[in-house]
Amino acid sequence: MTHSGMPPAGARRHEPDVETIVGGILGGDRHLLSRAITLIESQKPEHQEKSHQILDRCMQHKRSSIRIGVTGSPGAGKSTFIEALGEVIIRDGLSLAVLAIDPSSRQSRGSILGDKARMEKLSGRKEAFIRPSASSGHLGGLSPKTHETIVLCEAAGYDVILVETVGVGQSEVEVETMVDFILLLMLPGSGDELQGIKRGIMEIADAIAITKTDGAQEGIASLSKTEFEAALRMLPAKYPFWHREVFLTSSLKGSGIEEVWRNITGFMDLMRGNGLLLEKRREQLRHLLYGLVEQMLKKEFFQNPDVSILQAGIENQVVSSQLSPFTGASILMDAFIRRR
Ligand SMILES: Nc1nc2c(ncn2[C@@H]2O[C@H](COP(=O)(O)OP(=O)(O)O)[C@@H](O)[C@H]2O)c(=O)[nH]1
Ligand SMILES: [Mg+2]
Numbered sequence: 001m002t003h004s005g006m007p008p009a010g011a012r013r014h015e016p017d018v019e020t021i022v023g024g025i026l027g028g029d030r031h032l033l034s035r036a037i038t039l040i041e042s043q044k045p046e047h048q049e050k051s052h053q054i055l056d057r058c059m060q061h062k063r064s065s066i067r068i069g070v071t072g073s074p075g076a077g078k079s080t081f082i083e084a085l086g087e088v089i090i091r092d093g094l095s096l097a098v099l100a101i102d103p104s105s106r107q108s109r110g111s112i113l114g115d116k117a118r119m120e121k122l123s124g125r126k127e128a129f130i131r132p133s134a135s136s137g138h139l140g141g142l143s144p145k146t147h148e149t150i151v152l153c154e155a156a157g158y159d160v161i162l163v164e165t166v167g168v169g170q171s172e173v174e175v176e177t178m179v180d181f182i183l184l185l186m187l188p189g190s191g192d193e194l195q196g197i198k199r200g201i202m203e204i205a206d207a208i209a210i211t212k213t214d215g216a217q218e219g220i221a222s223l224s225k226t227e228f229e230a231a232l233r234m235l236p237a238k239y240p241f242w243h244r245e246v247f248l249t250s251s252l253k254g255s256g257i258e259e260v261w262r263n264i265t266g267f268m269d270l271m272r273g274n275g276l277l278l279e280k281r282r283e284q285l286r287h288l289l290y291g292l293v294e295q296m297l298k299k300e301f302f303q304n305p306d307v308s309i310l311q312a313g314i315e316n317q318v319v320s321s322q323l324s325p326f327t328g329a330s331i332l333m334d335a336f337i338r339r340r
Contacts, residue, residue: 018050022057025156030129033156037131040148055148058155065154066268067161069175071201072185077211077251078164079118081185084251086122088261089160095127096160097153099146101134129158147178147288176204177287180277181264184208186228188221203235207245207263214250221248241270306335 016024016032021039024032040051070078082098089096098119122128131149150161165175176182184205202208208228213221228246238244245263249256271277301307314331317323 018053018057021054025058025152026061028157033129033152034131036152037149040152041133041145055151058152061155063154063157065159065161066181066264067150067163067179068264069163069165069179069182070185071165071175071182074166076185076187078185080251081209081211081249082162082164083119083122084254084257085162085261086119086125086128088257090125090127094159095157096162097129097131097156097158098122098162098164099149100130100132100164101146129153129156150178173200173204177284180271180280181206181267183260183264185211186224187211188213188217188224202231204238205244206238206242206267207247207260208232209247209249209256209260211249211251213248213256214252241274242267301336304336306338307332310335
């Protein structure tokens, strides 16, 4: 201790134990919830066991929730929309957690802070918990621990979990493995995007909200709506009982937001009623299980000393076509298995 009573620089922060953290999360302590998320996002091996214990305990306290993925191109208005939607959700007497995943920043926290600033009103509300995370270069713009973070937020009692992701091709497919409903945000007049990459996103969307339909954009917005509706009709149905709608919204004016929320809750009622929600979540847990097994195997494989010794040589032979990639992979695999 220094004279000011502060611990000396570099001293380890006191880490609360598992009991304290779990108790805090279940009791709605957002500071401890944040600490727990930081812990599960940590790459440090010494944090892993603790975070697994926390997750195990939290999973036993699962509460019902609505998990929504909000996806769309950068600048489509996702954060602003979530801020507006959050107000509607709170007015309905519900609480919400927002997981804003920033794909751009590995290091800089610039745009993450931008997202939180865009949700300024929401971040001041006691009913809302906003957690920005970097995707750390993880494929597809989701944080590698998004699913686990959702579990913690549910244990903390948040009724609605909103996951903001940038639709960059892979992320929306991945977000499908952890949310109940996917809302795709599109700018007015972006219909020609549909030809290429956006088609994949549209296929998994449960509703589309056209954003920023205010000011000069108002005119082309209804034309866009017709275009998107036509495009949706060309795609195979995701659920036989669900008709995907296109909404005209403006977060600035607050228009269309309520309608989107009713659409989501209507969907959830149907999914709960027909038992599909339970089935979907079971499937998502199965997906997570095997995803984690794959991750662990991969890590073990590349850390295996016998593999390491051979790896560079095999790689050289493969890239110079002396050895087929198939034989190369088998040799590395054999080395890995022998060591185990
Ligand atoms: N006119 C108008 N601008 C909006 C609206 N929603 C968002 N914006 C603006 O669009 C820009 C991008 O919004 P943001 O929510 O950060 O988009 P994100 O990247 O998809 O999260 C910001 O400058 C917002 O102020 C809207 O409803 N109307
Ligand atoms: Mg954003």
